[in-house]
Amino acid sequence: MPPRYPTVGELTARAGALAAAHPGRAALRRIGRSRGGEPLTLLTVGRGERDVLVVAGPHANEPVGGATALRLAEHLLAAGPDDGPGAAAWHLLICLDPDGARRNERWLSGPMTLGHHFRRMFRPSFPEQPEWLHARSRAELLPETRALVDLQDELRPFVQFSLHGVDIGGSFVQLTRPLPGVADALARSAADRGIPLELSPFDAFFCTGPGTAVFDMPPPSRRDQFTGSLSPSHASTWYHPYRYGTTTAIVEAPMWAADEMADASPHPDPRGAVTGIGRLTERDAEFLAGLADRIRPRVPVHVAPLLRTVDDFRRSCPALVAEWDPESFAGFPGGLSGLNRAQVLALTIAARRLVLRTAGMLYQTAEGCGPAAHDVRDALDRFLTARCAVFERRCRPRWVPVADQVEHQFQVVRAAFGLLTEGARAPGAATAPA
Known part of the structure; x- marks a missing residue:
């Protein structure tokens, strides 16, 4: 498990090493380039009836997702060629915003104090964040956004995981479709690592959910955030594949825990x-x-x-x-x-x-x-x-070790995948639209 967050270069090198060590079971490809010319690297592991898309690094100042993506890849490769009846092809986009992530590397090695973090962190302006679909046409999208949207249209994944790392708070999950059972898995993993569950995060202040710290995002006709917020959820890459029957799960793991959030x-x-x-x-x-x-x-x-x-x-x-x-x-x-x-x-x-x-x-x-x-x-x-x-x-606030952040996010993703797979196999389960 990582003692610190990996850099963009380390993520890319490790993904390449995994693909080279497991030919036929893992493959690496470039799905585009960033505005600064960085490759957007996709590591695909396994084969199956379903496609899973994992998006790491959607926010430049939230570096945990890349480490979690590699943790998933290592787990899948260690599990053997068949990962059980729910086998799927896992497509791991190891960093959606490598330009912004590189600007954050000045604080990754510590010291992990709020003063050092905020003096060295970088978060792009809203129009420069590739997670959001704020352009008027597809041609005007940021190249990173366009690459992700094209990938979503190609894969039509049955589930998409967007991996986030809130700076201060607790853990929570947001869903574009209901997923019964995930609240229990989230609570177990958080308790094992001493991570508080965030009862009412700012990003989901007006949302309800099936359990503690799990929030069902409302349809576009209903308010989901403060109207002054710069991040309207429905104008996002979370919802773009909704038309294909995709469930998107936004999984948050805190850098610093604030216990009063529970x-x-x-x-x-x-x-x-x-x-x-x-x-x-x-x-x-x-x-x-x-x-x-x-x-x-x-x-x-x-x-x-x-x-x-x-x-x-x-x-x-x-x-x-x-x-x-x-x-x-x-x-x-x-x-x-x-x-x-x-x-x-x-x-x-x-x-x-x-x-x-x-x-x-x-x-x-x-x-x-x-x-x-x-x-x-x-x-x-x-x-x-x-x-x-x-x-x-x-x-x-108390610092959550990087290893605990990664393992928590990994466990929640695996549990959510298992619940979705069981739901898809259940008698009478709905079929995703073509």
């Missing part, structure tokens, strides 16, 4: 907490916007992607803060007074990590501007130190 007890002051979240976020956004404007004329081309992400936050912040106004929870089940500790912490983490990510990438932007921006860099350094300290006191 606390369903009533919050003592939800109004005060939510009001405070909004006010602090608004104040921090104004401070960061001012620093961004100061260095904007000096930003060199090679760090411009960092500033685009900062501008994303600046545009989205007013809408998010407006939605976190206490009055906006009038239509929430139980209203504002019904929010529990897990829900309030989910909102707190969502707001704080937006601020910290933005500050961290602005810090790197100032570094890239050289001595002329040292004053801005120093101001951001102080800001990050102070805000990370407050965040740690509020969330009490």
